[in-house]
Amino acid sequence: MDWHLLWKAMIVVLVGTFLLRLAGRKSISQMTLAQTVIVIGLGSLIVQPIVGHNIWSTFAVGLVLVLTLIVMEYTQVKVDKMELLITGRAKLIIRDGTIQEKTLHKLRFTVDQLEMKLREQGVSQISDVKWATLEPNGQVGCELMESAKPATKQDVHVLRLEIESLRNLLSSSSGMTSSPKNPSTNKNLFTEVANKSHSNEPSHRLK
Numbered sequence: 001m002d003w004h005l006l007w008k009a010m011i012v013v014l015v016g017t018f019l020l021r022l023a024g025r026k027s028i029s030q031m032t033l034a035q036t037v038i039v040i041g042l043g044s045l046i047v048q049p050i051v052g053h054n055i056w057s058t059f060a061v062g063l064v065l066v067l068t069l070i071v072m073e074y075t076q077v078k079v080d081k082m083e084l085l086i087t088g089r090a091k092l093i094i095r096d097g098t099i100q101e102k103t104l105h106k107l108r109f110t111v112d113q114l115e116m117k118l119r120e121q122g123v124s125q126i127s128d129v130k131w132a133t134l135e136p137n138g139q140v141g142c143e144l145m146e147s148a149k150p151a152t153k154q155d156v157h158v159l160r161l162e163i164e165s166l167r168n169l170l171s172s173s174s175g176m177t178s179s180p181k182n183p184s185t186n187k188n189l190f191t192e193v194a195n196k197s198h199s200n201e202p203s204h205r206l207k
Contacts, residue, residue, distance in 0.1 A: 015059050016042065022066050032087045032136060038069045087136050094132030094142065107134060118142065 019042055045062050076083040083089075091107060093100050093114065104111065115126075117140035123129060128148035133141050 011055065015062070019059075019062050019066050022070075034069060034072055034086055038065050041065055090133040090135050090141070092131065093134050093140070094126065094129045097127040097129055097145070099126065103134075109134060114140065 042062050042065060045058060045065075072082075072086060076086055091103050093103050093107070093109065099111065099114070104114065114132075118126065118129070118132070121140070121142060123142060123144070125148075128144050129142050130145045131143045135141055
């Protein structure tokens, strides 16, 4: 057995991990085109030295690839035109519930692929989508119509305040007093832990 292969394999794993860590933390679905090219290049590059004799020159080439990627990314931060050239911009594919067919055709993105992306986000109807964009990493971002958006906690809170004010107004106009709230209704499993007591006493067998 060639023992040189063992230490070469260990070095390849260590150096390859360092180079990929240096290239960035993004997952495959979040990578830009340049990052994908570099990662694929590193994947095929770092395996070659295991059976060859040019292990250090191969690692040097891999380091140059990663440094080139870093320079490209910093250039995109400083120059907007470079970002447009290298990464690209998001494209509008749905406007007010209407699919932008010309844009889909230019992007070679089918309606079935669009519907798959929308289903993954829990969108059941294209007519519910106000805006949808195809991002440079291939993901679809969308904003729903106001009528299709789920109620937020703030919406529920505002609605509850309006109901309570309406109830108080009706009670004052009819001369009725509102019944006091049962303090136990505000208790839950977490307040029981904080108060060290049960809102509803469990069965004696379960204590």
